[in-house]
Amino acid sequence: MIRYKKLGYVALGVTDLERSITYYRDLVGLQLNLQEEGVAYFSCSDDHHNLVLYQNDVAGLKRIAWEMESDAELDNAVDTFKKHGLDVYELPTEESKGIFQGRTLRFIEPNDGICFELYNQQYKRATSYQPTVSKIARLGHVVVSFSDWDASIKFFREVMNFDTSDSIDGFINFMRCFPNPYHHTLGVSNAKLRGDRPGLHHVNFMVTDMDDIGRALNRMPENNIPIVFGPGRHPPSGSIFYYFLDPDGMTVEYSFGMEEFPEENPRKPRSLEPRPDSGDYWGSVPKEDWAQGGDILPAKPQLIGQLL
Ligand SMILES: CC(C)C(=O)/C=C/C(C(=O)O)=C(/O)C(=O)O
Numbered sequence: 001m002i003r004y005k006k007l008g009y010v011a012l013g014v015t016d017l018e019r020s021i022t023y024y025r026d027l028v029g030l031q032l033n034l035q036e037e038g039v040a041y042f043s044c045s046d047d048h049h050n051l052v053l054y055q056n057d058v059a060g061l062k063r064i065a066w067e068m069e070s071d072a073e074l075d076n077a078v079d080t081f082k083k084h085g086l087d088v089y090e091l092p093t094e095e096s097k098g099i100f101q102g103r104t105l106r107f108i109e110p111n112d113g114i115c116f117e118l119y120n121q122q123y124k125r126a127t128s129y130q131p132t133v134s135k136i137a138r139l140g141h142v143v144v145s146f147s148d149w150d151a152s153i154k155f156f157r158e159v160m161n162f163d164t165s166d167s168i169d170g171f172i173n174f175m176r177c178f179p180n181p182y183h184h185t186l187g188v189s190n191a192k193l194r195g196d197r198p199g200l201h202h203v204n205f206m207v208t209d210m211d212d213i214g215r216a217l218n219r220m221p222e223n224n225i226p227i228v229f230g231p232g233r234h235p236p237s238g239s240i241f242y243y244f245l246d247p248d249g250m251t252v253e254y255s256f257g258m259e260e261f262p263e264e265n266p267r268k269p270r271s272l273e274p275r276p277d278s279g280d281y282w283g284s285v286p287k288e289d290w291a292q293g294g295d296i297l298p299a300k301p302q303l304i305g306q307l308l
């Protein structure tokens with residue numbers, strides 16, 4: 001069974017790269033490690049990047065990348081994916097080095113055509129992430145609204161070896177990239193909840209303590225950043241949460257205190273009733289523009305290199 005180390009990075013298309021650099025660096029608190037023509041690499045760890053922004057005509061989700069436990073797990077993934085009829089491409093060495101990574105594979109997720117990437121390691125930084133406005137602990141999760149909710153969950157479970165931690169029936173299925181312990185690194189949301197329009201739901205950064213949330217409660221409104229949900233506490237993972245929009249209207253979440261699962265004998269997944277208090281113990285309800293921004297950006301041009 002395929003084994004993942006973690007959710008490595010998320011790549012987004014943004015319509016004004018300079019504007020988004022200022023936002024993600026100065027308001028969200030990510031460290032800008034490198035800016036090249038049309039692309040910016042941010043981290044919140046000793047990785048070279050945990051968020052990559054590309055200048056693009058349309059804002060949206062470009063790629064989701066998973067760091068594997070080992071190089072052998074990349075081979076394991078290739079064998080598994082090919083058995084399930086997936087075309088997997090290995091980036092040429094100069095390409096993977098160009099994004100500061102070791103061996104890198106890409107494929108198209110079959111339900112909504114998202115570019116998924118697996119890699120074994122990124123260049124590490126001696127001087128790792130230095131917190132500024134917020135002590136971000138890690139890139140936490142990405143939630144995507146998929147067209148076929150059941151088929152997507154089946155793919156991630158049966159092909160990618162993700163486990164369901166909990167589900168709000170018909171709304172969101174919270175999945176762990178096994179054996180990563182966090183309650184979810186991927187959320188499978190139902191696009192039927194947003195007019196059958198698949199796309200990015202939100203990107204989450206887990207912060208280190210409540211003060212990081214507290215400071216954001218003031219910093220975001222002071223900078224006229226639209227708040228779209230919370231503060232509150234999510235029943236699925238137990239996380240304190242706070243959601244706000246980025247300059248393209250894509251939804252970003254700060255959270256603190258997520259449940260962790262053991263590799264052996266984890267608790268059973270719960271099926272939560274689809275009602276507002278399954279989303280927030282504290283009773284807040286999301287604004288209309290929560291989780292609405294961000295298309296799924298075409299994957300094909302990213303499939304470069306050798307077909308395995
Ligand atoms: C309001 C939705 C239905 C909800 O419960 C969300 C939970 C999520 C998420 O969607 O990512 C979390 O972030 C969480 O529980 O940590």
Ligand SMILES: [Fe+2]
Pocket residue numbers: 141143202204253
């Ligand atoms: Fe979330």
